[in-house]
Amino acid sequence: MKRNHLNRRDFLKGAASAAAVSTLPVTTVELAFADPAKSFSFAYISDSHIQHVKGDQFVNNWDRGLIRAVAETNMLRPKPDFVMFGGDLAQLGTKAELDHGAEMLAKLNYPTHCLLGEHDYYLDLGEYWSELYGPHWYSFDHKGVHFVVLNSILTHDEWTFERWPTPEQRMLEMAGLDNPNGSPFMVGEKQRAWLATDLEGVAKTTPVVVFSHSPIQKIYKGWNFWTDDAEQVQALLAPFNDATVIYGHVHQIQYNQIGNISFHAVMATAWPWPYPQSYAQAETYLPKLTVPMNRADPFHERDATGWQFINLETGRVAMTYQLNNNTDRTVAYNRETGRPEDTTFQSPESRISPQIHY
Amino acid sequence: MTKRTVIVGCAVVALAFGLVGYGLYADEFTDADTERWQGEFMSVVEDGRALWGSPDLGTNGVACGQCHPNAANTHPETYPKFQKQLGRVVAFSEMVNWCLINPLEGERLALDDPKMIALEAYATWERRGVALEPGKH
Numbered sequence: 001m002k003r004n005h006l007n008r009r010d011f012l013k014g015a016a017s018a019a020a021v022s023t024l025p026v027t028t029v030e031l032a033f034a035d036p037a038k039s040f041s042f043a044y045i046s047d048s049h050i051q052h053v054k055g056d057q058f059v060n061n062w063d064r065g066l067i068r069a070v071a072e073t074n075m076l077r078p079k080p081d082f083v084m085f086g087g088d089l090a091q092l093g094t095k096a097e098l099d100h101g102a103e104m105l106a107k108l109n110y111p112t113h114c115l116l117g118e119h120d121y122y123l124d125l126g127e128y129w130s131e132l133y134g135p136h137w138y139s140f141d142h143k144g145v146h147f148v149v150l151n152s153i154l155t156h157d158e159w160t161f162e163r164w165p166t167p168e169q170r171m172l173e174m175a176g177l178d179n180p181n182g183s184p185f186m187v188g189e190k191q192r193a194w195l196a197t198d199l200e201g202v203a204k205t206t207p208v209v210v211f212s213h214s215p216i217q218k219i220y221k222g223w224n225f226w227t228d229d230a231e232q233v234q235a236l237l238a239p240f241n242d243a244t245v246i247y248g249h250v251h252q253i254q255y256n257q258i259g260n261i262s263f264h265a266v267m268a269t270a271w272p273w274p275y276p277q278s279y280a281q282a283e284t285y286l287p288k289l290t291v292p293m294n295r296a297d298p299f300h301e302r303d304a305t306g307w308q309f310i311n312l313e314t315g316r317v318a319m320t321y322q323l324n325n326n327t328d329r330t331v332a333y334n335r336e337t338g339r340p341e342d343t344t345f346q347s348p349e350s351r352i353s354p355q356i357h358y
Numbered sequence: 359m360t361k362r363t364v365i366v367g368c369a370v371v372a373l374a375f376g377l378v379g380y381g382l383y384a385d386e387f388t389d390a391d392t393e394r395w396q397g398e399f400m401s402v403v404e405d406g407r408a409l410w411g412s413p414d415l416g417t418n419g420v421a422c423g424q425c426h427p428n429a430a431n432t433h434p435e436t437y438p439k440f441q442k443q444l445g446r447v448v449a450f451s452e453m454v455n456w457c458l459i460n461p462l463e464g465e466r467l468a469l470d471d472p473k474m475i476a477l478e479a480y481a482t483w484e485r486r487g488v489a490l491e492p493g494k495h
Contacts, residue, residue, distance in 0.1 A: 049424075052419075057418075059418050061461060176423060178423060178427035179411075271461075272425070273427065274426065274427070276430075278431050279427070279430040279484070280484070280485055280486070280487060280488050281428070281486075281487075295431075298456075357431075358433075
C-alpha cells in the first residue's frame with residue numbers, strides 16, 4: 001500500500017510530465033478569419049452515455065471516456081472560446097446519471113453549451129436536464145457567427161405522451177438504438193417556427209452553425225440516423241451562404257454536403273457504432289463523401305471514441321477528430337470543391353484497409 | 359407350395375421391404391417438419407435477441423446491443439479466424455465471451471450454454487444472406 005502513497009511533490013512532478021507528453025498537435029493550428037480578431041475555435045464533446053449501475057457505481061468505461069475528453073480539452077492551446085456538449089450525457093436520463101455527468105463536465109475550464117439527446121430526454125422529457133442546462137433550444141452569437149442549438153430528438157405526440165405506461169418504459173424503448181418500438185426523431189413544427197423567426201434577423205452572409213443531436217439529414221431510419229423533418233429544416237438554412245450542421249448520436253465520422261449546407265458528425269466519448277451499411281438486412285444512405293473511421297479494435301477500450309477541435313475558418317468548419325487510439329483526422333471544408341473533405345484520406349487511393357466496413 | 363408357406367414368404371418380403379424402406383425414407387421429411395424446425399430455430403433467435411438487449415447478461419447493465427445494434431460489426435461469417443489480440447484462431451463464441459467478461463464485466467458462458475447458442479443464433483440470423491468468409495479480417 002505504501003508505494004501508492006504519493007506525496008504532493010511527486011504528484012506535481014507526475015502531472016507536469018504527463019502534461020508535457022500530452023501536448024496536443026492542435027497547438028499548431030492557425031485560424032484565418034478575414035478579421036483575425038474574429039478567428040476562433042471551439043471544442044465539441046458528445047455522447048458520453050454515463051450509465052448508473054447501482055449506489056455510487058457507474059459504468060467505468062463510459063466514465064473514462066468523458067473524463068479523458070474533459071482533461072484533454074482543458075489542455076488545448078490556443079484555448080477554445082467555448083465547448084459544446086452534443087447530447088446523450090446520460091444513458092437512461094436519471095438524475096443520478098445527469099448529475100454524475102454534469103459533475104465531470106463542470107471540470108471544463110471554458111464556457112460550455114449543451115444540447116439534448118434522446119437518452120437525456122425520454123425519462124422526464126428533459127425536465128431535470130433543463131434545471132442543469134436551461135432551455136431545450138436556443139441560439140447565440142459569437143464573433144460574427146450565429147449558432148443555433150436544436151432539440152432534434154422529439155417525436156410524435158402519441159408516442160411520447162400516450163403509448164407507454166411509465167416514463168421508465170418510454171425511456172427504455174427509445175434507448176435501444178435498433179428497437180423497432182422506437183420512433184423517428186424530428187425537430188417538429190413548433191421548433192421550426194421558432195427557427196424561422198430566429199433566422200429572420202440574421203444576414204444571409206453571416207455564417208450559421210446548427211448544433212443538433214440527430215443528423216439533420218436522412219441516413220438510416222432503423223437506428224434513427226435520421227430526422228424526419230430534415231428537409232424542412234434544411235430549407236430554412238438554404239438562403240445562407242455558409243450553413244453548417246454539426247450533429248452527434250451516430251458515434252462515428254460522417255460528413256456530407258447538401259446544397260449550401262455542410263454536415264459534420266462527431267465521435268462519442270463512450271463507444272463507437274457500426275456504420276449502417278454493416279447491417280446486412282436494410283438499405284442505408286451513408287453519404288458517399290464520407291471516408292469512414294477505422295474499424296474499431298474492441299481490445300482497446302477507447303478505440304474509435306474521441307472528441308473534436310473545430311476551427312471556424314472563414315465561417316466554415318475544419319474539424320479535427322481527437323482519436324484516443326488512432327491517428328487524428330481532419331475533415332475541413334474545401335472552398336474549391338465546395339464540400340467538406342478529409343485532409344488525408346479523401347482520395348480513394350489514399351484510403352487504408354481499416355476504413356473498409358462490411 | 360402350401361398356403362402357409364406363401365403367407366410366411368409374403369411376411370418375410372414385407373418385413374424386408376419395411377426394413378429397407380426405413381433406411382430409404384429416413385430423410386423424407388415434410389413441409390410440416392421444416393416449418394417446425396424453423397420455428398424451433400426462430401424461437402432460439404428470439405431468445406438471443408432478448409439476451410442481446412438484456413442489461414442482465416453481465417454485471418454492469420451494459421447490453422450487447424449498446425455497441426452492436428442488430429448485431430452489426432460482429433461478423434459471425436468470418437469465424438473461426440485469427441484474433442491478433444488473442445494470438446490464435448478463435449470461434450465466434452469465444453469473442454462473445456471476451457465481450458461478456460470485458461465491456462459487460464460478467465462471467466464467461468460455456469460454449470454449449472443455451473444462452474451462448476441463442477446469442478450466436480441471433481447474430482448469425484442478422485447476417486443471413488452474407489457469404490461465408492472464414493478467416494477474413
